[in-house]
Amino acid sequence: MLVTYTRHSRKRMRWRKIDEADVDLVLTSPDRIEPSGEGRMNAYKVLGGRLWKVIYFQDLDAQKK
Numbered sequence: 001m002l003v004t005y006t007r008h009s010r011k012r013m014r015w016r017k018i019d020e021a022d023v024d025l026v027l028t029s030p031d032r033i034e035p036s037g038e039g040r041m042n043a044y045k046v047l048g049g050r051l052w053k054v055i056y057f058q059d060l061d062a063q064k065k
Helices: 007-016 020-028 060-064
Strands: 032-037 040-047 050-057
Touching: 020 040, 020 050
Parallel strands: none
Antiparallel strands: 032 040, 040 050
16 A cells, blocks of 8 residues: 655654554554545554554555556
8 A cells, every 4th residue: 555644644643753664554454444534534453552543545546556
């Protein structure tokens, strides 16, 4: 899965001391996925006793390229 981070997401990751490997782990093996709104999805996973939530948008057009 190709992941593109927004400026907002990178800022939040720095603030919360989260790296791309953690986000990748949540996205590749979530415990639960649910629709969010406006085409977004929420992926949840428990890591290190914490519940992680990653909000993402799947761009099907970008995957075709």
